[in-house]
Amino acid sequence: MSEKPWSESLDEMLAKLNNGDFVDQSLYEFEKTINDSVLGARYQSTRKGSTYSTTNYKTVVPHIDRAVENAKYSSRYLHIVNCLENIVYHRYPESKKDGYQKAISYYLEEIKKHQSSLKAFDIQVSEDMAAYKNRVRSSNTDDYLRGYYDALLMVKKILNNSKLAKLAELANKVGK
Amino acid sequence: MARYRRKDSGPGSWLVIIILISVFSGLAEFVLGSAFGLLGLFFEVIVPLLMFAGILFAPLIFIGIGIKIIVDAIKKHRGVSTSKTVSSTATPTVSHKRLLKQINKFFDKNQQLNIDEETYLLLTDRNNVSLETIDIYMREEYIGTLKDYFNAYPNSFNSLSNLISKYLNAKNLNEKQVVEEIKKEVTRTFEKDCAFYIKELSQLKDGIENQQVTKGLEETIHHLKAIKKIEDEFxxxxxxxxxxxxxxxxxxxxxxNNYKRLSLNVDSNADFKNSEDRLLKTTVLINGALSTISGSLVEDYYTELNVDMRTLESILKKDGLVDELQNQEG
Structure with missing residues (x-):
């Protein structure tokens, strides 16, 4: 699978942490899990013997245009639609691109239907993800399918970020 | 071929065989004798000792287990979580339970609970009132459940609970009445920069006794300082x-903030432990991300620098200055 950008990996890890997925891990084990993920660093040594660290970070999966991703939106709907419409496919394998784009255009249509019921859209994406996860596992060589699943991960990430942005707004209002 | 025929019999070879048998049988007797001797020692001395120790300590172990079960049952009955899990930070504590009760009562007669002019709560399942079944809406749009909010902002959730509780305790309020006038002047989170968080975390770090926590926060501050340096230059x-x-x-x-608040309240020990565990793991996670970000920013900075240098070099070459400089150096 393609390597993920840091924010996507961090979102995923935070969601898992909140769900209690790392409950049984000690701090040491958790640190190891993080170091093994995209957020970790590799230590290499030069010919002269001195060591330096390099990150595991690589932008290979499609990403959202940075200006669009960082903009402020008055609604979740606008946030989601803008992000879905501004995905950059730089260095993404052509064989997976078809599936990816097909999924993105499908969910763009779907969210327009669900503008007034974003909760239903959230649930639909989660259910689709679970279904496609199984399909990807059973057919690991189908690039169209893997591209489609990558896109689903992106949709989920956008949904999560739009949610977090609004919750942050509320937290800011409520204060400490 | 007759030259290579072996002589299988003869007094010499029989003698060798007899010597070998006696040597190996002696060795075997020694090894087996030692092994059975040790086994005998084990059964005669160590096993009785273990049995004696078992008889002596078993009642104590059983009493200990019994006390633990009784204490857990009492804590459970009182509503205090004994599980040291991260997810259990999301389960309602006693005050949350009270809050949920109040919310449930409110929704018996009302459709929605207004937080402010544009934010309100809706109950999605009347038979199961929990943080997961209470949705938050902002500008007529679903933004998450109370559980999502609690997971993301546990300390701010506490403030929100107080606001809601205050409102629900007040009498003679209309269905549409606003919980409390929230300050209009909002400092947006995203207007706060690296310097702000370096200062904020440095202040928060003071007064925390747990060294693992302070060490983690110091690392965060260290990464933020490195990022600030890059941001200032690039x-x-x-x-x-x-x-x-x-x-x-x-x-x-x-x-x-939530961790520091709980550390002042000695009664909620289980909540404090959960909060500590979550804080430590979140710090590890954020530090990992900060390290990755600063690494990628440095890489970008040098790439940009290389591009600038190549551009400069090509301009110099165009003007014939590179060769001149090289000649001067030579």
């Missing part, structure tokens, strides 16, 4: 760190 990199100030650092400071 202003274009700021676009890459917006999400940090938008979501991740507000989340971390909120968790630290």
């Amino acid at each position: 202003t274009e990199s700021k676009s890459k760190t917006v999400k940090l100030y938008q979501y991740y650092l507000p989340m971390l400071t909120d968790i630290v």
Whole structure:
């Protein structure tokens, strides 16, 4: 699978942490899990013997245009639609691109239907993800399918970020 | 071929065989004798000792287990969580339970609970009132459940609970009445920058006794200082760190605040342990991300620098200055 950008990996890890997925891990084990993920660093040594660290970070999966991703939106709907419409496919394998784009255009249509019921859209994406996860596992060589699943991960990430942005707004209002 | 025929019999070979048998049988007797001797020692001395120790300590062990079960049952009955899990930070504590009760009562007669002019709560399942079944709406749009809010901003959730509780305790309020006038002047989280969080975390760090926590926060501050340095020199990199100030650092400071608040309340020991565990793991996670970000910013900075140098070099070459300089050096 393609390597993920840091924010996507961090979102995923935070969601898992909140769900209690790392409950049984000690701090040491958790640190190891993080170091093994995209957020970790590799230590290499030069010919002269001195060591330096390099990150595991690589932008290979499609990403959202940075200006669009960082903009402020008055609604979740606008946030989601803008992000879905501004995905950059730089260095993404052509064989997976078809599936990816097909999924993105499908969910763009779907969210327009669900503008007034974003909760239903959230649930639909989660259910689709679970279904496609199984399909990807059973057919690991189908690039169209893997591209489609990558896109689903992106949709989920956008949904999560739009949610977090609004919750942050509320937290800011409520204060400490 | 007759030359190579072996002589299988003869007095010499029989003698060798007899000597070998006697040597190996002696060795075997020695090895087996030692092994059975040790086994005998084990059964005669160590096993009785173990049995004696078992008889002596078993009642104590059983009493200990019994006390633990009784204490857990009492705590459970009182509503105090004994599980040291991260997820259990999301389960309602006693005050949350009271809050949920109040909310449930409110929704018996009302459709929605207004937080302010544009934010309100809706109950999705009347038979199961929990943080997961209460949805938050902002500008007529679903933004998450109370559980999502609690997971992301545990300390701010406490303030929200107080606001709601205050409202629900007040008498003679209309269905549409606003919980409390929230200050109009809002300082947006994403307007806070690296310097702000360095200062904020440095202040929060003071007074925390747990060294693992302070060490983690010191590492965060160290990474933030490195990022600030890059941002100051290479202003274009700021676009890459917006999400940090938008979501991740507000989340971390909120968790630290919650941890400090709980540390003052000695009664909620289980909650404090959960909060500590969550804070430590969130710090590890954020530090991992910060390290990755600063690494990628440095890489971008040098790439940009190389491009600038190549451009300069090509301009110099065009003007014939590179060769002149090289000649001068030579």
